[in-house]
Amino acid sequence: MALLELKNVSKIYGELKALDNVSLHVDKGEWVAIMGPSGSGKSTMMNIIGCMDKPTKGEVLLDGVDISKESSKRLTDIRRDKIGLIFQQFHMVNYLTAVENVMVSQYYHSMPDEEEALEALGRVGLRERARHLPSQLSGGEQQRVCVARALINHPELILADEPTGNLDEANENIVLDLFRQLHREGTTLIVVTHDPEVAEAAQRTIVLEHGRVAREVVNENFVE
Amino acid sequence: MTKRRMFIRMITASLLRRRSRMLIALLSIGIGATILAGMVTIYYDVPRQMRAQMRSYGANMLVMPGDGETLDSEKLARVLTQLPGDALVGAAPYRYVRLDMTSRQQSFTTAGTDFSQVVKTSPYFSVEGRYPDSGREVLVGKEIAETIGVKVGSDMELTWQPATVRTSGDATEDRVPGATLIGAAEGWSSGTVTVTAVLDDEAKIKTLNIDASTQTAEFGGRTQTEPEFAQQFIGKSLPITIGEDVDALSGATITSNAVVEALNGAHSATDAAKPNTVRYTVTGILTTGGEEEGYVFMSLEDMETLTGEDKLDVAELSVSAEEEQLNACAEAITQSGEGVKARLVKRVTKSETAVLGKLQALVFLVTVVVLLLTMICVSTTMMAVVSERRREIGLRKALGASDGSIRVEFLGEGVFLGILGGVLGAILGFVFAQVVSVNVFNSSITFQPLLLPVTVLVSVVIAAVSCLMPIKRAVAIDPALVLKGE
Numbered sequence: 254m255a256l257l258e259l260k261n262v263s264k265i266y267g268e269l270k271a272l273d274n275v276s277l278h279v280d281k282g283e284w285v286a287i288m289g290p291s292g293s294g295k296s297t298m299m300n301i302i303g304c305m306d307k308p309t310k311g312e313v314l315l316d317g318v319d320i321s322k323e324s325s326k327r328l329t330d331i332r333r334d335k336i337g338l339i340f341q342q343f344h345m346v347n348y349l350t351a352v353e354n355v356m357v358s359q360y361y362h363s364m365p366d367e368e369e370a371l372e373a374l375g376r377v378g379l380r381e382r383a384r385h386l387p388s389q390l391s392g393g394e395q396q397r398v399c400v401a402r403a404l405i406n407h408p409e410l411i412l413a414d415e416p417t418g419n420l421d422e423a424n425e426n427i428v429l430d431l432f433r434q435l436h437r438e439g440t441t442l443i444v445v446t447h448d449p450e451v452a453e454a455a456q457r458t459i460v461l462e463h464g465r466v467a468r469e470v471v472n473e474n475f476v477e
Numbered sequence: 478m479t480k481r482r483m484f485i486r487m488i489t490a491s492l493l494r495r496r497s498r499m500l501i502a503l504l505s506i507g508i509g510a511t512i513l514a515g516m517v518t519i520y521y522d523v524p525r526q527m528r529a530q531m532r533s534y535g536a537n538m539l540v541m542p543g544d545g546e547t548l549d550s551e552k553l554a555r556v557l558t559q560l561p562g563d564a565l566v567g568a569a570p571y572r573y574v575r576l577d578m579t580s581r582q583q584s585f586t587t588a589g590t591d592f593s594q595v596v597k598t599s600p601y602f603s604v605e606g607r608y609p610d611s612g613r614e615v616l617v618g619k620e621i622a623e624t625i626g627v628k629v630g631s632d633m634e635l636t637w638q639p640a641t642v643r644t645s646g647d648a649t650e651d652r653v654p655g656a657t658l659i660g661a662a663e664g665w666s667s668g669t670v671t672v673t674a675v676l677d678d679e680a681k682i683k684t685l686n687i688d689a690s691t692q693t694a695e696f697g698g699r700t701q702t703e704p705e706f707a708q709q710f711i712g713k714s715l716p717i718t719i720g721e722d723v724d725a726l727s728g729a730t731i732t733s734n735a736v737v738e739a740l741n742g743a744h745s746a747t748d749a750a751k752p753n754t755v756r757y758t759v760t761g762i763l764t765t766g767g768e769e770e771g772y773v774f775m776s777l778e779d780m781e782t783l784t785g786e787d788k789l790d791v792a793e794l795s796v797s798a799e800e801e802q803l804n805a806c807a808e809a810i811t812q813s814g815e816g817v818k819a820r821l822v823k824r825v826t827k828s829e830t831a832v833l834g835k836l837q838a839l840v841f842l843v844t845v846v847v848l849l850l851t852m853i854c855v856s857t858t859m860m861a862v863v864s865e866r867r868r869e870i871g872l873r874k875a876l877g878a879s880d881g882s883i884r885v886e887f888l889g890e891g892v893f894l895g896i897l898g899g900v901l902g903a904i905l906g907f908v909f910a911q912v913v914s915v916n917v918f919n920s921s922i923t924f925q926p927l928l929l930p931v932t933v934l935v936s937v938v939i940a941a942v943s944c945l946m947p948i949k950r951a952v953a954i955d956p957a958l959v960l961k962g963e
Contacts, residue, residue, distance in 0.1 A: 305875065305957040326879065333877025344872045344959050348494035349487065356483060361877040365483040386494070402876075 255314070256281040256409060256441050257302065262311030262321075264297050264464075271297040272308065273464035281409070284432070284442040286452035289461035295445050296414075298461065302443065303412050304332040316409055333362055337403030341415035343395040345387040351398045352383040355405050362406040373401040377431060393424025400431050404440070411435060413444045417451055429454050488889045492897075498865065499890075502858040503898050509851025510902020510936045511909055514928055516844040518910035522922045523840070524799075524833050536569070536598045536793035537822045537829070538807060546816030548789040550777070556817055557794075559809045564802070566795040567597025572780055573790050576635040576773065579754075581625050587635065587773040589780025592616075598795040602769070605629065606761030611778035615757040618770035622762045629759055635773070636754040637783050658715075660743025664689065664735035665697045672739040674710070685710045687736055697732030706733070715744035755783055794819075800830045848939060855943035859891065863947045867954055874956035884948050891944035892937050899936030903929045 259277040263270060272294045279285050289295050300306035301313060304320055305328070313321045320331060332338075345354045355370040374383050377397035387395055396416065403411050413432075417425040429451065432442055444455060452458045458470040492499045540556060542548040550570060557568055572589040592608040606629035609616050615635075617627055627633055657675050664670040668691030677683040689701040700706050709723040717737050719725055725733035757779075763769060781787050796803055803821055810819035863870070870883060878886075907924055914922045 300957045303875070303957075305955070329874070329877060329879055332875070338875055338959075340959055342959075344868060344875075346487075346869050346872065348490050353486065353490065357487070357873070358876050360480060360483045360487075361873070361879075361882065364480060 254281050255279065256283075256316055257443070258312075258314040259298075259301075260312040260314070262301065262308045262313060264294075264301065264306070265309045270464050272301075274311075275461075275464070275466055277459065277466065279441060279443065281441055282436075282439045283457065284436045284455045285444070286455035286458040287443065287445045287461060288447055288449075288452050288458055289467075290447070293461040294464040295461055297464075299412065299414055299445050302410075303336060303338060304328040333406075335409045337406065337408035337411040339396070339399050339403050339411065339413035339416045341418040343387075343392070343399050343419070345395055345398060347387050350384050350386055351379060351390065351394075354387070354398055355402045358402045358405050370401075370405060373405045374398065376404075376434075377401045378427070391424075393420050393427065396420060396424065396428055397431070400428065404435060408440070410441045410443065413442070415446055416444060417446070417448060425451070484886070484889065488886065488893055491890055492893060498858065498862055499894070502855055502862070502894055503901075505851055505854035505858060506894055506898025506936055506940055507901040507905065509848055509854075509939065510899045510932050511905040512847040512851075512902075513844060513935055514903045514906020514932045515909035515913065516840050516847070516906075517928060517931070518907060518922060518925065519913060520837060520840045520844075521925070522910065522914065523836060535601065535822070536795050538794040538796050538803060538819055539822065540568075540792040540794060540810060540817055540819045541790070543811075543816045543818050548792070548817055549787050550789065552815055552817065553789060553792050556792075556810055556813060556815050556819075559813050560794075560796060560806055561798070561802075564796050564798045564806070566797050567594045568792055568794045569594040569598040570777060570789045570792045572777065572788055574637065574780070574784060576637055576783075578625065578633060579636055580634060583625060585621055585635075585773045586771070587615075587775060587780075589775055589777045591777055592774075595774075598793050599765075599769075601765060603764045604761040605764065606759075609760045609774070609776060609779075611776040613755060613757050613779060614760045614775070615779075616761045616763050616774040617759050618772045618774075619762055619764045620770040621773060622759075627759050629761060631759045632756055633759060634754055634756050635783075636752055638752050658740065658743035660739035660741075662735040662739035662742060664732045665692050668692050668697075670697075670700075670732060670735040670739055672736055672743070674740060674743070679714075681712050681714050682710050682740075685740075689732055689736075692729070692732045695728075697729045697735075699729055700726055700732050700736055706736075710740070716741040753783055753785075755779075800827070848935075852939050852943045855891075855894075855940055856946055859887070859944050859947035860950065863887075863951045866951075868959060870951050870954045871956050871959040874954065875959050880952045883951050887944055887948045887951055888941060891940040895937035895940030896933055898940065899933030900929070902936060903932040906932065 255278055257277070257279040259275055262272055262275045264272040275294070275298070287295055287298065297306065301308055301321075302315075304315075304323075307323075307328075308321050311321065312319050315331065316335060318331065320328060323331065346357060349357065352367060352370050352374060355373055356365040356367060359365045359370060371380060371383055374380050377400050379394060379397055379401070382390060382394060387398075390398065396419075400416075403413075417428055420428065432444070432454065436442055442455070444451060446452055453472060453474070456472055456475045458472065460467045460470070492503075540548070540553065553568065553570055557565060569590055574587055574589070575584050576587040577584045592610075595602060596608070604616065615633065617633075622628070625633075657673065659671070659673050661669050661671045670692065671688040673686040673688075674682050675684045685707045687701045687707055689698050692698045692700070694702070703726070706726050710717065713722050717723060717740055719734060719737045723737070757775065763772075763774065796806060798806065800821075807819040807821055810817060873883065873886075907928065911922060
């Protein structure tokens, strides 16, 4: 059953076709990697899937709802309820502690619950560092906090933009292990990357080139 | 944890953990609030202070006896109770008489007064030496001191001529030719005989009028109708002895005796008020730059001893109140039924009101300008805060914050800043006003409890208004900026 479906989606900026008639199908619980050189349309696709931009043409169905025609207010609601975001540059509120950063996500979603936030931090192995400010955490630790923040509201879809781009190998492995756990629990994952190793961790890789889907590779070696 | 607690946790963390930037915003609100609180305090307190200061320009109300009435110390004291208790700065009573300094052939207007009050009503009096007390001491105006050459420590002899000795003469002249004695005595069969005698310079009888109309025409009445009888008295000194100085009219002995008795009676009555000379020590020379330099001053007690009368001509009041209130006071005194009238010294009152009005307008203007500057400063700081926090705002929106949440959060920070700055400002403002008051007006001020909530409220409003533009900018931030490096 499809969680996300893009049907002939185009995004046109004047003369430039950032996305050119792209169709994509992601099943619930699936782990998909999106690869491609810069300017291939990855970011545009990410923004559209993340409900932060609308396509010029085509339909985008997220959990059965066409999000290509929604108002930006509705898009905010949908993003909040269904999507967990992870960014390349971590993006934490720099004056809030790790646990407070997780709680910010709860705050906008429903109710802040410190216990639950601490549990989520425990899951990414940072329970001990919950009271630290971002400046007191390493890059890997910050990204793990962001994973905890993304999963705290149990989203249907976790959308990660170059999640390991700024991490060393050890931390990359920790984050990929967390993704594997989430996948096992049935969370749908879409990971934008240009790191082949990260892409190989996914079940399926979609390669974008010049705004089009160039090819799709199914990972034969995928380990559940 | 409730949403509200998380909200408070977020905005306090924002203010406490991002110190430098917020400190600037807090400081600008704090300073604005300080000026506001200080100015408001001064605005309300200065008129009070200024009025007290203005009183140094002299009395602003005069209390005088009404037509045909008199004024004395007791009556004045009763009249003063008509004034609100703390408004009266001072009330100086004055009795003016002309005293002669025979050794110099001069006469001076001399004022009897209460020097402890003069210090309050006429603070501009400058005395070389000291104010006299009641022990036969005088304060001499500079002009007189120069004319007659007296110094502090000199003695001067002053003579008082009773008013009755002057009445027959031209009151405007200093040298009175003589006195008029009016007397009455009982003659034949209980009829009253009245005499009017005018004395010459040597106190000898110059003319004599006898009114014996109550007496029998053929007997006593003849003392009036036969001028020879009255003629005998001319050139005689009082008292008159019948049989020695004058002869009784035969057949009218009783009436003749009555005439002499009336004359002698009138003479002994004026005897108490005969010219009185006292030697005074000069304790001070007065400089005022005004007409007071041509006066001699002594205590009311000395004046009373000299003249034998407790009587006041005028009281100069220094009242600390606004023009309207002063008018009301003057009216109350005039209507008090004490037979006195009060009027304002318009020149002083008018200029006081004008100066205060201008001062308040100035303070008001400065406050408005400072508040505007504060608003600009806070707005600029918050604008910088928004651009500095673009990524954070984008992140919050990406995490699902609605435009409303972003607005509320920034407004919350603004209000929080306003409260902190307001409290800080109210306290610092009071200190500021106190320092100004002590240095400029030489007196302390009392803390107005209402000042705290008012200052905090104004600060909050200003902080909130200052945040409107920055909030507009914050809401316009695109959440997509958090994806891909910026």
